[in-house]
Structure formats: C-alpha cells, structure tokens
Amino acid sequence: MTAAHAHEIWAQEAYQRLAEVARTYHAVITYKELATKIQHDSQIHTSVLLHNWIGRVLGVVVREAHRRGDPPLTALVVHTEDGMVGEGYREALTTAGQVPVEEPLEREHHAASARLDCYRRFAADLPADGGVRPRPETGSHPRAATPPDLAGRLPQLRHLLRPAPHHRHLRRLQLTKPPRDGHEELFSSLAP
Structure with a gap:
C-alpha cells in the first residue's frame, strides 16, 4: 500500500x-x-x-x-x-x-x-x-486546567507568572477567578 x-x-x-x-x-x-x-x-x-x-x-x-x-x-x-x-x-x-x-x-x-x-x-x-x-486563552482542552494539587500552591507560584524586566515586550500573564469546579487555572488569560 x-x-x-x-x-x-x-x-x-x-x-x-x-x-x-x-x-x-x-x-x-x-x-x-x-x-x-x-x-x-x-x-x-x-x-x-x-x-x-x-x-x-x-x-x-x-x-x-x-x-x-x-x-x-x-x-x-x-x-x-x-x-x-x-x-x-x-x-x-x-x-x-x-x-x-x-x-x-x-x-x-x-x-x-x-x-x-x-x-x-x-x-x-x-x-x-x-x-x-x-x-x-486557556486552551480549550480539558488538560489545560491546573491539577488540584497545584491549586493550593498558587500564591507561591505567582512570581513565575511575571516576565523578567528585560522581557517587557512580552505579554503579562494574569490569574483569574476559579472556575465553578473550584480549581484555579494558572494561565487563564493574556493581557496586553
């Protein structure tokens, strides 16, 4: 074939x-x-x-x-x-x-x-x-959501979401409110 x-x-x-x-x-x-x-x-x-x-x-x-x-x-x-x-x-x-x-x-x-x-x-x-x-912005695939074990560690991970000063041309990543199922999403939207 x-x-x-x-x-x-x-x-x-x-x-x-x-x-x-x-x-x-x-x-x-x-x-x-x-x-x-x-x-x-x-x-x-x-x-x-x-x-x-x-x-x-x-x-x-x-x-x-x-x-x-x-x-x-x-x-x-x-x-x-x-x-x-x-x-x-x-x-x-x-x-x-x-x-x-x-x-x-x-x-x-x-x-x-x-x-x-x-x-x-x-x-x-x-x-x-x-x-x-x-x-x-989150990807429409269900696997794009934050696993439950990371949801509690989100405050400690916030520093990872901010670009370094020399990367100011990059879009800043933001956190959003948790979805209805109670799990927060790490990368829910991109802001200009």
Missing part, C-alpha cells in the same frame, strides 16, 4: 471520528489520540513519526469538510501540551479562502470560533442559547 492511499483511508476515518467528537459540546481530541484511533480503526499502522504524516491527513479532511459545506473539523484537533491547534491549522484558513494566521493565539481564536461552528452543526447537547465559543 502506498503512503498516499493510506492517507486517503486515514482521512476517511479521521472525518468520521472528528464528526463524532463534534457531537459533544466543547469536546476536542489530541493529535496523538486521533492518530491512534484512525490507525486502529483502519487496521493500517505506521512507524513514521506523527508530525510527518498527520498534517497531510488533516489537509484532506479540511478540504472534504469544505466540499461538503461543513465547518473545519480539524479545529477540534489540539496539542496535548496546551490544548491549542498546531501550525498546520493554516490549511483550514486557506481552504476557506482566508489569510493564514501566524500568531498562535490569533490562530487559536479562529479555531475556537470554528469549533463552535462544529458543535452547532453536529452536537446533540448544544445549549438552548446556541453555545459559546471556548476560551482559547
């Missing part, structure tokens, strides 16, 4: 899986989780590193979504570390005829709006008001 044929089969599996993810309001999937799932479901496996092939597969997915008139399902695929879309998300923008966004937070703002479009199209559990866009 050729790599191109494998990519096509994986793209079909990925489309189905991403449509399933979009059925749950505010759900996302990591690149690694998606890769594992589509290889398992297709019974086509590779030892090639994920970052060397997943972008091509997601490129096929975003073009197919555009062809069908669906929102860019690739907005639901995020990094494990920060819960944000990767640089390859620019293909979703170019496919839609928009200018690619290089700045990660701007790219994530676009992806958050696209996620809301996905939930509005596919989700069965969408709130009656039509839902709200996930907050990209």
Whole structure:
C-alpha cells in the first residue's frame, strides 16, 4: 500500500471520528489520540513519526469538510501540551479562502470560533442559547486546567507568572477567578 492511499483511508476515518467528537459540546481530541484511533480503526499502522504524516491527513479532511459545506473539523484537533491547534491549522484558513494566521493565539481564536461552528452543526447537547465559543486563552482542552494539587500552591507560584524586566515586550500573564469546579487555572488569560 502506498503512503498516499493510506492517507486517503486515514482521512476517511479521521472525518468520521472528528464528526463524532463534534457531537459533544466543547469536546476536542489530541493529535496523538486521533492518530491512534484512525490507525486502529483502519487496521493500517505506521512507524513514521506523527508530525510527518498527520498534517497531510488533516489537509484532506479540511478540504472534504469544505466540499461538503461543513465547518473545519480539524479545529477540534489540539496539542496535548496546551490544548491549542498546531501550525498546520493554516490549511483550514486557506481552504476557506482566508489569510493564514501566524500568531498562535490569533490562530487559536479562529479555531475556537470554528469549533463552535462544529458543535452547532453536529452536537446533540448544544445549549438552548446556541453555545459559546471556548476560551482559547486557556486552551480549550480539558488538560489545560491546573491539577488540584497545584491549586493550593498558587500564591507561591505567582512570581513565575511575571516576565523578567528585560522581557517587557512580552505579554503579562494574569490569574483569574476559579472556575465553578473550584480549581484555579494558572494561565487563564493574556493581557496586553
């Protein structure tokens, strides 16, 4: 089997899986989780590193979504570390005829709006008001929240959130109020 044929089969599996993810309001999937799932479901496996092939597969997915008139399902695929879309998300923008966004937070703002479009199209559990866009400043992935064991140590960690004096050009990180579940988030918003 050729790599191109494998990519096509994986793209079909990925489309189905991403449509399933979009059925749950505010759900996302990591690149690694998606890769594992589509290889398992297709019974086509590779030892090639994920970052060397997943972008091509997601490129096929975003073009197919555009062809069908669906929102860019690739907005639901995020990094494990920060819960944000990767640089390859620019293909979703170019496919839609928009200018690619290089700045990660701007790219994530676009992806958050696209996620809301996905939930509005596919989700069965969408709130009656039509839902709200996930907050990209925290990353929309559930793992972006502070673990409970760190929540009590937040006052001691505040000094880590301020940039050094020679980094004044960087945006200052702020803390916010704890969410309803009682856990504080370390990096909840970026202030200018």
